[in-house]
Structure formats: C-alpha cells, structure tokens
Amino acid sequence: MKTTNPLVCLTVVAALFSASSLAQDSCLNCHKNAKLLQKMIEKKQLATGELSAEQRAAQLQVSLDAMASHGELDCSDCHQADASKAKSWHPAIQSDPTADGGSVCSDCHGEEMVTNFRHSLHYTVNGIAKGLVERLAQTPNAQELYDEMHHAEVEGCNSCHATCGQCHISQPDYVGGGLLNKHAFVKNADPEQTCETCHYENAETHKELDAHVTKHNMSCTDCHSAQQEFHGRDINEIPEGNLYSGGPDNITKGHFEQTQKKDIIQVKCEDCHQDKIDDHTELLTGKAALINHNEKLKCTACHTQPYTNCFGCHEDSPESVGTWETLKRVVKGAVGEVGDENIKLGLSVANDPHSKLVPLSHSGGVSKDSKAVVNLKDPATKSYWVPFAAHFVSKNPLATAEARTSKRMCENCHNTDNDIFLKHSDVQLGITDPVSETQWIVPANRLPKH
Numbered sequence: 001m002k003t004t005n006p007l008v009c010l011t012v013v014a015a016l017f018s019a020s021s022l023a024q025d026s027c028l029n030c031h032k033n034a035k036l037l038q039k040m041i042e043k044k045q046l047a048t049g050e051l052s053a054e055q056r057a058a059q060l061q062v063s064l065d066a067m068a069s070h071g072e073l074d075c076s077d078c079h080q081a082d083a084s085k086a087k088s089w090h091p092a093i094q095s096d097p098t099a100d101g102g103s104v105c106s107d108c109h110g111e112e113m114v115t116n117f118r119h120s121l122h123y124t125v126n127g128i129a130k131g132l133v134e135r136l137a138q139t140p141n142a143q144e145l146y147d148e149m150h151h152a153e154v155e156g157c158n159s160c161h162a163t164c165g166q167c168h169i170s171q172p173d174y175v176g177g178g179l180l181n182k183h184a185f186v187k188n189a190d191p192e193q194t195c196e197t198c199h200y201e202n203a204e205t206h207k208e209l210d211a212h213v214t215k216h217n218m219s220c221t222d223c224h225s226a227q228q229e230f231h232g233r234d235i236n237e238i239p240e241g242n243l244y245s246g247g248p249d250n251i252t253k254g255h256f257e258q259t260q261k262k263d264i265i266q267v268k269c270e271d272c273h274q275d276k277i278d279d280h281t282e283l284l285t286g287k288a289a290l291i292n293h294n295e296k297l298k299c300t301a302c303h304t305q306p307y308t309n310c311f312g313c314h315e316d317s318p319e320s321v322g323t324w325e326t327l328k329r330v331v332k333g334a335v336g337e338v339g340d341e342n343i344k345l346g347l348s349v350a351n352d353p354h355s356k357l358v359p360l361s362h363s364g365g366v367s368k369d370s371k372a373v374v375n376l377k378d379p380a381t382k383s384y385w386v387p388f389a390a391h392f393v394s395k396n397p398l399a400t401a402e403a404r405t406s407k408r409m410c411e412n413c414h415n416t417d418n419d420i421f422l423k424h425s426d427v428q429l430g431i432t433d434p435v436s437e438t439q440w441i442v443p444a445n446r447l448p449k450h
Contacts, residue, residue, distance in 0.1 A: 024064070027075045031062040031183075044089055049176045059171075059178030066184035078104050096173070098164035105164050113231055120232025121257045121264070122162040129244035130258060132157055136248055139372045146247040148371075158245070160198035167230070172197050191220035206391040209305060215395065226266035232257065233264065269299040269390070296446075298358040300390040301345050302397040302409070343398065346422035346440035348387050353443045360422060360440060361388040385422065385440045414448045421447055 030036055037057035041048065048056040064071035078097040086092035097104045101118035121127050132150060136142040150157045159174045166172045167189050170179050175197040180186050189195075199220075212218040224230075238255040246252055257264065270277045280294055293302075344362070349355035362385050402411035413420055421442045429437060 024075055028062060028064075031060060034058055034061045037061065040089070051176075051178075056178070061179070061182050063182035063184075066182040068185065070183075070185050095177070096163055096165045096170075098166075102164040112234075116228075116232040116235055117164070118232075119235045119238060119254070119256050120230075121260055122230065122232070124243065124245045124256055125158055125161045126244050126256050127259050128157045128160075129247075130242070133244045133248050136372055142248040145371060150245070150247065162198070167194050174198055188221060195220045202389060202391045210391055210393050211395045212393060223267045224265075229264060229266060237263075273299070296356060297345075298348055298356045298390075300359055300388075300393060301357050302412075303393050303395070304343065304359050304390075304398055305392050305394045343420055344385075344422050344426070345420055346385060346387070346442055350439035353446070357421075357442065357446075359388045360385045385427075385437055387440075414450055423447070 030040070034054075034057045037060050038053050040046075041053040041056055046056075051059070079093045079095075080097065081092055082094045083092050085095060101123055102109075102114040106114040117123050129150060132146060133142075136146055139145060152159075160172070162172065166177075168180075168186050169183060170177050171193050180189060180193055207213050212223070235255040238257055240253055241256055241258045243250060243252040243254060243256050244258075277294060277299075344360045345357045346360040347353065347355045348358040397409050398412055399409055400412050400416065402416045403409045405411075419426070422440055423444075424438075424441060427437045427441070
C-alpha cells in the first residue's frame with residue numbers, strides 16, 4: 001500500500017494556501033490524519049513539551065463531524081492569513097482567530113456577548129495587572145519593567161489571558177494549546193483542560209483536600225455556573241475604572257472589571273446547603289449556642305482546613321517582604337507541626353467591621369527576583385491580606401489540638417492560645433504590611449472574651 005510522503009504533502013498544502021483561501025480540503029489533507037501529523041512533527045523535530053509526538057498529533061487532529069454545524073464553514077472563514085505566523089512548513093494563518101476578543105464569533109453569537117467578554121477579567125487580566133501596576137508605583141522605568149513582567153513569554157502575568165477559542169476549542173496557550181476534541185466547539189469545556197491550567201494554585205490543593213472533590217467528585221463548573229463569571233457581565237453594570245493591563249503609563253478608562261471579589265462570583269454555600277444554614281445553631285456541643293454564628297462567620301471560617309499561605313516561599317526578609325513569624329503560632333496542632341500551613345480569620349468585606357469573618361490568604365508581596373524597588377517604608381511594595389476563596393472545604397469543621405482533646409470545636413476560638421483572628425499585633429503597619437491592612441483586622445469588640 002502506497003504511503004503519503006509528509007514533505008510532498010506540505011509542499012502541496014503550501015501551494016494551495018498561497019493560491020487560494022484556506023479551504024477545508026487543503027487543511028484536512030493533513031489535519032484529519034493523526035498518523036501523518038505525527039510523522040510531520042517527528043520530521044521537523046517540533047517541540048511537544050511533555051507530550052509525545054503521538055499525543056501532540058492527536059491534539060492537532062480535526063474532524064468535521066466533531067465540529068457539527070461549524071464544519072459547514074471554510075477554514076478561512078475564521079483562520080485568516082497572518083504573515084507574522086509564517087513557517088517554512090506551514091501557511092501563515094491566525095492560530096487563534098478569537099485573539100481580539102471574538103469578532104469572528106460575533107457574526108453568529110452577537111455583539112453583546114463579545115463586548116461584555118472584552119471588558120471581563122478573563123480577557124483583560126485587569127485584576128492581575130492592577131496589582132502589578134500598584135506594586136511598581138515607585139519603581140523607576142515602571143512601564144518597561146511592567147512590560148517585561150506582564151508579557152514574559154513563559155510565565156508573564158498576561159499568560160493566562162483567555163480568549164473564546166482557548167476555552168471552547170483548545171487548551172490555553174499557557175499550557176501549549178492543543179485542540180480539546182478534534183476542533184469540536186465545546187459548550188462546557190473540561191475544567192481540567194481549561195480552568196485548572198491557569199487557576200492551578202487553587203486547583204492543585206483543592207483537588208487533594210476539598211470535600212467537594214474528594215467525596216463528591218465535583219468540578220469547577222458544578223459550583224461556578226453563572227455565565228458572567230466566564231463571559232463577563234453587562235458592561236453597563238460595571239463601574240468605570242482603569243484598564244490596568246496597558247501598564248503604568250496607560251490612562252485608558254472605561255467599564256473594565258477591576259476585581260473578581262465583588263459582584264462577579266455568584267455561588268454561595270447556601271445555594272446547596274440551605275438546610276445546614278437553617279439548623280447550624282448547636283455546633284458540636286449539642287446545645288444551642290449563645291450567639292448565632294451564622295450571622296458572625298462565613299461557612300468556610302469553620303469548614304476549612306490549614307492551607308498554605310504565600311509565605312511558604314516568600315519568607316521574612318528585606319528582599320521578599322513579609323511577616324511570617326506571627327503566623328507560625330497559628331493552629332499548631334491542626335497539622336501536627338509548625339509549618340507553612342495556617343489559618344487566619346478576618347473581615348470578609350474591607351473596612352466593614354460588621355461583615356462576616358472568613359479565612360484570609362497572605363501574599364508575600366514583591367520578591368527580590370522581580371527587580372521592583374522594595375522600600376519597607378512605602379506601603380506600595382508591601383505584602384497584603386485578602387479574603388480567600390472557599391476551595392479547601394472540609395465536611396468536618398476545623399479542629400485544633402485543644403478542640404480534638406475536648407471534643408468541642410469551641411476551643412478553636414475560645415479558651416485557647418491559638419491566635420486564629422487577624423489583629424493589630426499580627427501586622428506591621430507601614431513597615432512590612434500596608435497601612436491599608438487595617439481593613440481586614442477583626443475589631444477588638446468582636447474577639448472572643450474567653
């Protein structure tokens with residue numbers, strides 16, 4: 001049986017592309033045949049990362065049947081010519097036609113969805129950019145350094161910038177791309193292939209510890225199902241703010257999302273656990289509590305477990321700004337030893353002394369490798385606390401050594417030396433922590449009296 005010569009095929013395809021539009025027949029000459037793609041990869045010694053040539057070829061295989069109604073389109077209807085992408089062995093095409101936020105999608109799916117998405121955090125990466133711009137506020141050549149850090153080819157902040165195609169057709173570029181399923185347009189993408197590739201810091205530990213995964217095999221989209229969390233909300237609902245993703249010198253303003261913490265994340269524990277909210281007044285004692293803890297605490301304040309704060313890497317030093325010593329005392333018995341895992345509870349809403357208490361995470365701030373100016377007298381370069389997402393949920397409430405001995409979880413917070421609440425003594429305001437950190441500190445009148 002006669003076999004196809006990959007080099008001949010490439011020559012023919014290049015000629016077809018140069019003479020006409022990207023017709024299906026031209027592209028499918030190669031992309032429908034996984035074995036042929038594998039031979040090309042091996043012949044050209046193309047990089048495949050941690051994958052074998054066979055696995056990478058499978059990621060590049062296209063099936064018209066898998067594409068369903070989209071298979072009626074010519075490849076050139078989406079993949080236009082792009083001279084900057086030219087290779088000696090492949091025509092010059094746009095590998096991600098949705099890189100501009102989805103103009104090509106709007107022809108069928110409407111302008112509103114695309115407009116909203118272009119102002120969302122997934123597309124602009126504005127939340128990450130905001131933090132970086134603020135950190136570089138007093139650094140010389142801030143824009144130059146921003147561009148270097150934000151747009152670094154491998155792990156720049158912008159690496160997790162999402163497009164329509166990198167969720168619904170392929171894996172994100174951050175992990176090397178590759179079709180999810182033979183160019184199928186996947187309505188609900190596999191979180192492991194999409195969400196977790198960028199949200200890995202939550203996903204890795206979450207999958208090992210969180211009861212929703214370990215006991216019930218749930219995935220990201222079982223909780224995060226609101227479309228606005230992915231595609232963005234109506235831009236008319238977004239207050240005007242800075243487009244930080246342009247860097248320190250960019251003065252563009254508009255209806256760009258600034259942070260995910262407010263108004264975007266829709267899921268709440270009570271969406272599934274309303275019965276627990278209603279009857280959670282007795283706690284573990286079997287007796288009615290003197291106060292309604294549901295009014296004082298978020299569910300995760302109890303149903304959490306020790307987790308790794310950023311100080312596991314950013315230790316206490318002038319170069320990597322942080323204050324780790326005060327955290328080493330926290331929940332000593334919960335993990336059996338003093339380590340990088342700890343719990344701190346603070347306000348869930350900044351500067352609202354009546355807001356429910358929630359676990360906090362501590363970011364280590366600017367490391368010595370960032371080249372940013374670190375000035376211990378300038379709060380702009382300090383570490384900071386933030387309310388932490390509910391990704392380490394335990395069915396059994398947190399129990400410290402004292403609580404396990406007494407068999408009363410009250411000892412987590414009461415009648416104990418465990419310093420589980422964020423207090424003024426835990427931060428060094430204006431020294432190693434920003435003066436703004438008072439916004440998360442638990443007021444003295446809310447601390448347990450015994």
